[in-house]
Amino acid sequence: MSLSATPQKVLKSSGTARYATLPAGRYDTRDHDYAALTPRSLEGRMVPAKGSSAPRSFWRESLALVEQHVAFGRRKVRADDRIYLCGEAFETLYLVNWGLCKLVNLAPDGREQPADLCFKGEWLGFDGIPSGRHGCSAIALDCGELWTIRYDALLQASAKEPMVMRVVLAAMSAQLTRNRDALLSMSTLAADARVADFLLQWAQSLAERGLRTDQINVQMTRADMGHYLGLTLESVSRALSRLARCGVIEFNEKGRRDISIPNLSALSEFIQNSTEARSPVLH
Amino acid sequence: MSLSATPQKVLKSSGTARYATLPAGRYDTRDHDYAALTPRSLEGRMVPAKGSSAPRSFWRESLALVEQHVAFGRRKVRADDRIYLCGEAFETLYLVNWGLCKLVNLAPDGREQPADLCFKGEWLGFDGIPSGRHGCSAIALDCGELWTIRYDALLQASAKEPMVMRVVLAAMSAQLTRNRDALLSMSTLAADARVADFLLQWAQSLAERGLRTDQINVQMTRADMGHYLGLTLESVSRALSRLARCGVIEFNEKGRRDISIPNLSALSEFIQNSTEARSPVLH
DNA sequence: CGTGATTTTGAAGCATTTCAACTCTGGTGG
DNA sequence: CCACCAGAGTTGAAATGCTTCAAAATCACG
Numbered sequence: 001m002s003l004s005a006t007p008q009k010v011l012k013s014s015g016t017a018r019y020a021t022l023p024a025g026r027y028d029t030r031d032h033d034y035a036a037l038t039p040r041s042l043e044g045r046m047v048p049a050k051g052s053s054a055p056r057s058f059w060r061e062s063l064a065l066v067e068q069h070v071a072f073g074r075r076k077v078r079a080d081d082r083i084y085l086c087g088e089a090f091e092t093l094y095l096v097n098w099g100l101c102k103l104v105n106l107a108p109d110g111r112e113q114p115a116d117l118c119f120k121g122e123w124l125g126f127d128g129i130p131s132g133r134h135g136c137s138a139i140a141l142d143c144g145e146l147w148t149i150r151y152d153a154l155l156q157a158s159a160k161e162p163m164v165m166r167v168v169l170a171a172m173s174a175q176l177t178r179n180r181d182a183l184l185s186m187s188t189l190a191a192d193a194r195v196a197d198f199l200l201q202w203a204q205s206l207a208e209r210g211l212r213t214d215q216i217n218v219q220m221t222r223a224d225m226g227h228y229l230g231l232t233l234e235s236v237s238r239a240l241s242r243l244a245r246c247g248v249i250e251f252n253e254k255g256r257r258d259i260s261i262p263n264l265s266a267l268s269e270f271i272q273n274s275t276e277a278r279s280p281v282l283h
Numbered sequence: 284m285s286l287s288a289t290p291q292k293v294l295k296s297s298g299t300a301r302y303a304t305l306p307a308g309r310y311d312t313r314d315h316d317y318a319a320l321t322p323r324s325l326e327g328r329m330v331p332a333k334g335s336s337a338p339r340s341f342w343r344e345s346l347a348l349v350e351q352h353v354a355f356g357r358r359k360v361r362a363d364d365r366i367y368l369c370g371e372a373f374e375t376l377y378l379v380n381w382g383l384c385k386l387v388n389l390a391p392d393g394r395e396q397p398a399d400l401c402f403k404g405e406w407l408g409f410d411g412i413p414s415g416r417h418g419c420s421a422i423a424l425d426c427g428e429l430w431t432i433r434y435d436a437l438l439q440a441s442a443k444e445p446m447v448m449r450v451v452l453a454a455m456s457a458q459l460t461r462n463r464d465a466l467l468s469m470s471t472l473a474a475d476a477r478v479a480d481f482l483l484q485w486a487q488s489l490a491e492r493g494l495r496t497d498q499i500n501v502q503m504t505r506a507d508m509g510h511y512l513g514l515t516l517e518s519v520s521r522a523l524s525r526l527a528r529c530g531v532i533e534f535n536e537k538g539r540r541d542i543s544i545p546n547l548s549a550l551s552e553f554i555q556n557s558t559e560a561r562s563p564v565l566h
Numbered sequence: 567c568g569t570g571a572t573t574t575t576g577a578a579g580c581a582t583t584t585c586a587a588c589t590c591t592g593g594t595g596g
Numbered sequence: 597c598c599a600c601c602a603g604a605g606t607t608g609a610a611a612t613g614c615t616t617c618a619a620a621a622t623c624a625c626g
Contacts, residue, residue: 058413103463105463105464105466107471109554109558110558111467111558112467113467113470113471115466115467116463126455126456127463128456129453129456130341130453130454130456130457130460135460155445155448155449158441158442158448159441159445159448166438168452169412169451169452172452172456173410173412173413175459176459177410179459179462180388180399180410180419180462182466183388183398183462183465183469184390184395184396184398186466186470187396187510187512188513191613221571221573222572222574227470230469230470230471231614232615232616233573234573234614234615235615237573237574237575238574238614240574255622255623256573256574257572271392272392473581474581504603504604505605505606515582515583516605517582517584517607518582520607523605523606524607538591539590539604539605540604
């Protein structure tokens with residue numbers, strides 16, 4: 001998901017003309033005379049940047065509130081450890097204290113795909129709530145520590161302490177938004193831009209956590225990245241090569257998984273440009 | 284997503300019960316703007332149940348619990364009404380009492396995509412929680428009625444009545460799962476199968492609500508469906524034509540938006556087959 | 567310092583998009 | 597009543613971008 005006041009956000013408001021901003025909050029969307037309003041006519045004018053309000057670092061609040069108000073255990077993991085598997089009974093949630101995990105979705109017929117990446121302060125296990133069984137598998141990409149929180153304990157704590165509930169809802173909602181943004185990327189961006197966007201998201205997750213954004217170690221194979229992005233590993237490799245050739249990214253000598261981003265806004269400009277080339281404007 | 288029991292899939296399917304049959308004769312025919320329903324049409328055509336657990340109908344619980352425990356207003360909408368717009372301040376959630384809505388995600392640079400479809404009993408507005416501004420626009424696809432629920436009122440009610448909190452978490456989690464499944468479809472299914480999957484999901488949403496699944500009126504243009512699925516409108520049209528040619532679906536004389544699904548399992552078999560042709564097996 | 571896994575790169579194949587023409591429907595006005 | 601028009605949908609042919617297949621280069625681990 002997008003954060004808040006990052007270079008990318010700026011682009012958002014300054015984007016195509018039809019999304020020019022208006023003073024927010026003054027538009028009555030309740031039913032009036034819609035005869036005059038064709039869908040297009042409104043699209044042309046609304047839409048201030050989303051998330052323009054606060055950079056809200058929920059990861060910090062999640063950890064702080066859980067530490068204060070909820071009983072939890074600790075679990076150390078190493079790369080490739082399975083935290084839980086799709087189909088297992090759900091009873092506990094996990095909060096990433098440090099490390100990095102991926103959530104892998106699995107279809108009944110065996111198709112699978114990494115559905116999300118979870119950095120420090122993010123929750124794993126929401127997928128199990130409605131059915132009582134996990135709908136994804138969670139796998140560590142790096143060594144780290146998780147806090148384990150029983151779901152019923154969390155519910156009790158939430159009832160007692162409203163802020164806990166707030167933060168859980170916010171965290172879940174943020175995951176939802178992140179997923180929708182991923183969906184949007186997949187359906188609107190070409191391969192190169194999708195890879196660029198992937199790196200940008202990663203960098204922004206690091207930025208939110210106060211980490212340096214100019215160096216990323218993607219703890220995945222090209223194949224993993226490809227599955228995550230809906231591309232083949234060859235396409236990912238080619239895309240990275242092209243990004244490097246454009247100077248938008250650089251490979252570290254250490255290895256092809258260490259990627260430098262000399263200039264974040266150059267990266268988001270790259271995405272910007274490729275979308276303009278693609279969609280000269282809908283309608 | 285598709286169903287059917289392959290060995291790998293037993294894990295997930297055993298618990299989710301998203302495809303379970305409904306008990307005969309219990310169909311809610313009261314309020315809906317859907318096609319008129321004759322319970323007879325449901326007999327013998329439902330998708331076989333996957334697991335042993337019940338088909339948890341959260342839509343029903345959401346409505347019941349809100350009605351009992353939360354203060355809410357009512358708002359009537361007609362097709363193409365905007366319920367809220369991306370960027371507006373978030374303060375209230377909406378629960379679909381009847382009708383059908385779409386959530387449209389919008390990127391800073393103007394790219395947009397329908398991110399979800401919400402049937403009766405589903406919630407709109409979760410996208411606004413973390414930032415305080417809506418991250419999507421919600422638009423009615425048909426006339427209907429929404430219950431409007433102030434977020435702070437909902438939080439208070441949740442603190443008092445644990446079941447309210449449970450159902451909200453479950454609803455949000457279900458949306459998350461749905462989005463992840465959409466992502467999976469987009470990255471693993473070819474165009475025809477993706478369209479087939481779309482229809483299957485729709486039918487299952489109807490089935491969960493006790494409505495007939497053999498006739499669907501997709502209240503969208505081909506272009507909308509295409510945006511939702513990451514395809515062009517021409518591709519959607521061609522895919523539908525091919526599905527009809529295979530006999531997996533039929534067009535009603537009424538119009539090209541009325542689609543009959545004579546046999547749901549044939550539809551999911553179609554998806555199955557096309558994935559087998561594609562991915563010989565990962566790993 | 568090999569051996570297997572990962573990554574890169576090339577060339578051919580193919581699915582989807584793009585561009586374009588045409589049909590069908592519903593609504594409007596002469 | 598019919599002509600006309602705009603929007604939605606279908607279909608074909610060409611273009612394009614990603615995948616597939618294949619081979620070589622590089623990395624990683626014992």
